[in-house]
Amino acid sequence: GDSVTQMEGPVTLSEEAFLTINCTYTATGYPSLFWYVQYPGEGLQLLLKATKADDKGSNKGFEATYRKETTSFHLEKGSVQVSDSAVYFCALYNQGGKLIFGQGTELSVKP
Amino acid sequence: DTGVSQDPRHKITKRGQNVTFRCDPISEHNRLYWYRQTLGQGPEFLTYFQNEAQLEKSRLLSDRFSAERPKGSFSTLEIQRTEQGDSAMYLCASSHGTSGRTDTQYFGPGTRLTVL
Numbered sequence: 001g002d003s004v005t006q007m008e009g010p011v012t013l014s015e016e017a018f019l020t021i022n023c024t025y026t027a028t029g030y031p032s033l034f035w036y037v038q039y040p041g042e043g044l045q046l047l048l049k050a051t052k053a054d055d056k057g058s059n060k061g062f063e064a065t066y067r068k069e070t071t072s073f074h075l076e077k078g079s080v081q082v083s084d085s086a087v088y089f090c091a092l093y094n095q096g097g098k099l100i101f102g103q104g105t106e107l108s109v110k111p
Numbered sequence: 112d113t114g115v116s117q118d119p120r121h122k123i124t125k126r127g128q129n130v131t132f133r134c135d136p137i138s139e140h141n142r143l144y145w146y147r148q149t150l151g152q153g154p155e156f157l158t159y160f161q162n163e164a165q166l167e168k169s170r171l172l173s174d175r176f177s178a179e180r181p182k183g184s185f186s187t188l189e190i191q192r193t194e195q196g197d198s199a200m201y202l203c204a205s206s207h208g209t210s211g212r213t214d215t216q217y218f219g220p221g222t223r224l225t226v227l
Contacts, residue, residue, distance in 0.1 A: 004153075032212050043115075044154070044202065044218040051213045089153050097144060097167050099204075099216055101153030 002027040006090050006102035013080055013109050021075040021105045023064075023090035031094040033057075033066055033073040038087045038104075047075075047088070080109045113137075115219035117203050123225045124193055131189045132222045136205030143186050144216060145178055146202040147171065154202055160186060161208055193226045200224075 007022040025031065035047040035057070048057030053068035062077045073090060090102040116135045124130050136143045142161055146154035157176070158168045162183035172178075175193075180186040190197055200223050204216040 030212070032214075034215075036218075043220040044204075046215060046217065049213075049215060091153070093212065093214065093216075095212075097142065097159035097161075098156035098169075099144075099146075099154070100156070103151070103153050 002031070002092060002094050002100050004090050004092055004100055004102040006088075006105050009087075009104070009106040011105060011107050013107070015082055015109055015111050016079045017109075019075070019077040019080045019084075019107070021088055021090075021107070023073045023075065023102060025071050025073065025090075025092050027071075027092055027094050029094055030068075031092040033064070034091045034093065034099070035062070035064055035073070035075050036089045036091060036101075038089065040086070044089065080107070082109045082111055085109045115203055115205050115217055117201075117219040117222050119222055120220060121223045121225075123227065125227050126193055126195060128193055129189065129191045130193060130224065131187050132201055132203075132224075134186045134188070134203030134205075134219060136185070136203070137217060140205035140207055140217075141183070142206045142208035142214070142216075143180055144204040144206070145186070145188050146204065148200040148202055148221070149198075157188075190224075193224075195226045198224055198226045 032051040034049045036044045048059040050057040050066035091099045144159040145157040148154040160180040200221045203219045206216045
């Protein structure tokens with residue numbers, strides 16, 4: 001069945017460092033791909049999405065490119081801030097109603 | 112647009128009791144979803160509705176779980192005879208449901224259930 005694998009956390013970075021969180025997926029067909037973020041004590045928020053190969057999703061300085069050849073959707077940000085500390089979830093939507101999530105990657109940014 | 116709301120935000124119950132959670136979706140969203148999230152894991156799909164019709168149920172949704180969406184508006188998720196293994200965050204999401212593969216789900220804040 002369809003699945004999503006994320007790099008394990010926690011990831012600890014200093015402010016203004018470059019961020020990459022790896023995400024790979026297994027799916028039949030052509031899924032849409034998403035990154036959601038969960039700040040401490042809050043619900044899941046959509047961060048960005050891409051719906052077809054080579055699409056780039058971007059929001060709040062974060063970017064991710066849908067790479068069908070490597071079945072990947074890695075999240076990147078050029079300069080992280082303390083306020084980016086959160087748990088990040090990669091997810092895919094293929095068919096039926098469900099999102100399939102990775103296990104999440106916790107990011108901690110130190111001043 | 113007030114977002115997806117869930118009530119209660121926290122629920123503590125004793126094993127064997129029944130609990131019911133409510134979700135109010137974003138207005139005019141046709142689809143409503145329930146997920147369960149345990150500590151350190153990503154959300155897992157439970158069930159979803161297109162208007163008032165329940166279209167899919169996960170194997171995670173045992174006979175003790177039942178969900179309804181009367182009139183295609185709010186939804187309730189009931190757990191009967193709760194067990195300690197039911198302790199989790201229960202998330203609700205909604206979407207337009209008309210965009211096919213590009214449909215985007217928006218999540219509520221969740222209901223945290225603790226079964227003692």
